[in-house]
Amino acid sequence: MRFLLSVTMAAVLMISAPAFSQDNEEGDTYEQLKLFGEVFERVRADFVEEVSDRELVEAAIEGMLSELDPHSGYLDSESFKDMREQTRGEFGGLGIEVTMEDGLVKVVSPIDDTPAFRAGIQSGDMITHIDGEQVMGMNLNEAVKMMRGPVDTTIEVTIRRGNQEPFDVEITRDIIQVQSVRSRVEEDIGYIRLTSFTEQTTGGLQEAFADIREEVGEDELKGIVLDMRNNPGGLLEQAISVSDAFLDRGEIVSTRGRDEDDAQRWNADSGDMAEGLPIVVLINGGSASASEIVAGALQDHRRAIVMGTPSFGKGSVQTVIPLSGNGAMRLTTARYYTPSGRSIQAKGIEPDIVVEQARLESMDNGLIRREEDLPRHLENDFDRRDGQDGEAEEPEAGSESGDTEEPTEEELVSPEDQGDPEQDYQLARALDLLRGLALFSQLEVN
Known part of the structure; x- marks a missing residue:
């Protein structure tokens, strides 16, 4: 069985033997199964069009499972195949x-x-x-x-x-x-985007970080932006290993099902890939499930600053169970909890710093008057930093038209511009924060 932590395009789930209790409920269960059999036979015999037994059974299963919650369901053989391809990327x-x-x-x-x-x-x-x-x-x-x-x-x-x-x-x-990991360098900061959690995610993260460190230089790297906006989730084991990459110790996540004895906890192994470098995690309303596990773990351990807008709030675990006939069922079997014990089901991860998305636009500052624009201003004839005489440069002419057009309303960044610091306001704020932290650290040392 594989734990799957995403909200996916596949529909879902199952045939399962009923669990019969040893008390009065047993009789009730048999009565309900008898009712089901009666309806099944009546539809089979009297429906206006002929329907195969397989169609009726699968429809009944789908109805049973889809009524449980939005993420449980039945996977026929074709849907099950699609789901496996998706998790492979x-x-x-x-x-x-x-x-x-x-x-x-x-x-x-x-x-x-x-x-x-x-x-x-x-x-x-x-x-x-x-x-x-x-x-x-x-x-x-x-x-x-x-x-x-x-x-x-x-x-x-x-x-x-x-x-x-x-x-x-x-x-x-x-x-x-799906290329689940992308990366680049923004001057002295590494930018790593996780689009989903597939089987290749952790390996891709390690390669991306190594490339960033080599390009920037180990001593010059100021921090990391981990962008998980619009990341719908994926495999639980990948969320755990990505969290573990940045945590040196402590709990990453726990899951608790209906039976208390089935509770599980996952802890970090020793070693922080980033060796303590500051991290900003970007999330938004499209960050769900596995990405919420990573954000919650790094937030609770104060290993990263979470920035953006509240996440989707999918705090449940689905177990995919293969069935006879090459299909499968996906059943919600547990809730997951962050290291501090928070269940984020239907709540989401609240960012440490809330930053709404907006488009960045350069403004024409031609009408702003500076000292050098004032009549009879004193010339700068000596630079005390290097002791050299300096010549004042002729100021550039400012705009005289006064017709700078301001946007009539705030425009959200387009999907294509996400990740471009010149257009992506949330990313620009994350980069500014990391550079500010680096500068503050230097001031403390000096």
């Missing part, structure tokens, strides 16, 4: 992680550099129609199957976003190859 589709809410498909997050991402789909979008067909009345599995299809074919989804009027988006299906 390559699958076909649109590139969105979804769940069901109020009878509609809710986008948890688009995956970076996928058709949905490039089409402008955003975290929190509600899909109301797929190719003109209403989503209301479908289960998640049915909606997902409609969104999947051959590569290079198009699909039209109707999006409801906040208070805006619903609008249509056409997306071309493609093979989704």
Whole structure:
């Protein structure tokens, strides 16, 4: 069995033998099973169209599981195959992680550099129609199957976003190859983006950090930005190992199911990959499940400053159980807790510093008058730092038109600009904070 901590495009779950108690409940259970058998036979015999036994059983299972919570369900053989491909980091589709809410498909997050991402789909979008067909009345599995299809074919989804009027988006299906780790250097700070938690994530993180350290220089690196915005989660073991990479000791996460004896705890091994360098973790409403485990662990151990907006709040563990017939069930079996004992189910991780996303725009400061612009200002004829005479430079002419146009409303950064410090306000604030911490450390030393 594998623990899976993501809100995915697959629908879910199971045939399981009923557990019979040894008291009066046993009779009630048999009565309910008798009722189920009676309904099954009546539908089989009298429904207006012929339905196979397999269809009826799978529909009953799906109904049973989907009523438990948004993340439990039945996986037929095709959906189970898709799920396994997704956790390996390559699958076909649109590139969105979804769940069901109020009878509609809710986008948890688009995956970076996928058709949905490039089409402008955003975290929190509600899909109301797929190719003109209403989503209301479908289960998640049915909606997902409609969104999947051959590569290079198009699909039209109707999006409801906040208070805006619903609008249509056409997306071309493609093979989704998830690069779960990306990195680069921002001057003296390393930027590492985790888009999901697949089997390659921890190895990719280690390689990324090594590349950053080599490029910047071990003594010059001021800190790390760990960007997990719109990261919908993935494999539990990867969330644990990513957390362990930055923690030297202590608990990472615990899970508790219905049976207290089934509680599990995972602790960090000795060794901090970043050797104490300051870390800022970026999260938002699209950060779910496994990414919340990492953010919560680093936050509780005061190993990182968490910045951004509250996370999605998926604090449950799904166990994928293969079944006969090549299908599987995904069942919510436990809640997970951060090291301090917080359950973030339906609450999310609250950032240490709340920073709403906004677009950065350069402002024309031509109308701002400085000392050098004033008539008869004193010239700077001596630089006391080096003892050399200096010549005052002719000031540049300022703008005289006074027609600088200010934005009429705050524009959120587009998906394509996320991760660009010139456009991404949250990232710019994270970089500023790390540089400020580095400067403060130098002042303390001096």
